[in-house]
Amino acid sequence: MGQVCAEVELSNASDDFRALEGDIRREAVRSLTLSRVLVDTGATHLCLPSDLIRGLGLSVIREVPLSTAAGDRTSRMYRGVLVTVSGRTGLFECVELPGGDQTLLGVVVLESLGLQPDVINHRLELRPETGPYGYISAY
DSSP states (O other), rough: OOOEEEEEOOOOOHHHHHHHHTSSOOOGSEEEEEEEEOTTTTTTTTEHHHHHHHTTEEEEEEEEEEEEEEEEEEEEEEEEEEEEEETEEEEEEEEEETOOOOOOEEEEHHHHTTEEEETTTEEEEEOOOSSOSSOOOOO
């Protein structure tokens, strides 16, 4: 199968809220844009290297068991990262990849934002927001 990468914007949700409330300047929001994030349908969550988590100033939630290609280990889950892909934004938790340098975009983010990997053309497709194939539903 083909590899799919995406441009992803990440920001600290707490900072973003404080900027909306006028407590800090918009320029003070800790954020970054990554140009080649691997879309990984084998990963459940957004997975970030430790240095990116520190740079974003995210808060740890808890320790979690983590299965990786290198084996099982314990890692940390963090709260409060705003993720924007292809113009769609959502609030997510992320898992720390200790020692890793590759960011992984997992299925929770893909499903929540209505993104579908196109492995033939190596890109993400936007699922429609409404209609019979809309990605948002409540029934």
